Amino acid sequence: MATVPETQGTTPNPVEPQEKTFTQEDVNRIVAERVKRYANYDELKQKAERFDQIEEESKSELQKAVEKANGLQSELDALKESNKLRDLRDEVSKEKGVPANLLTGSTKEECEAQAEEIINFAAQRPGYPAVPDGGEPTVTIKKATRDQFAEWLNNGGK
Numbered sequence: 001m002a003t004v005p006e007t008q009g010t011t012p013n014p015v016e017p018q019e020k021t022f023t024q025e026d027v028n029r030i031v032a033e034r035v036k037r038y039a040n041y042d043e044l045k046q047k048a049e050r051f052d053q054i055e056e057e058s059k060s061e062l063q064k065a066v067e068k069a070n071g072l073q074s075e076l077d078a079l080k081e082s083n084k085l086r087d088l089r090d091e092v093s094k095e096k097g098v099p100a101n102l103l104t105g106s107t108k109e110e111c112e113a114q115a116e117e118i119i120n121f122a123a124q125r126p127g128y129p130a131v132p133d134g135g136e137p138t139v140t141i142k143k144a145t146r147d148q149f150a151e152w153l154n155n156g157g158k
């Protein structure tokens with residue numbers, strides 16, 4: 001009977017890496033291939049720089065557009081708030097009978113409280129001064145103004 005050599009449980013001899021050596025022709029060929037591969041390096045570098053510059057300019061334009069949009073949105077929000085406040089003051093003005101330009105509150109409650117204070121203040125003040133004779137003219141004119149002026153001139157302005 002032939003015996004089979006036992007290979008189980010043993011590790012084969014590791015292959016030792018061999019050091020590769022190059023001839024001058026090999027080195028020249030490798031260098032020539034690499035030089036050929038990077039022959040247009042300067043051109044590619046210029047294109048890459050131009051691309052970066054355009055990208056930066058575009059980014060700046062986009063950034064400007066975003067800032068402008070944010071500014072417009074802020075302005076729109078402020079206008080909406082201003083209109084809302086004006087409408088609120090007009091509403092309270094109509095309800096209470098107080099001029100809207102006298103109301104400075106920023107909420108309905110504040111405006112209503114101000115309107116009440118204005119109403120109370122106005123109620124404490126008399127309207128027009130009292131006139132003792134009821135405002136009736138006491139002097140009755142018997143002559144026309146033209147005749148009175150002529151008489152005055154004839155008297156020497158006295």
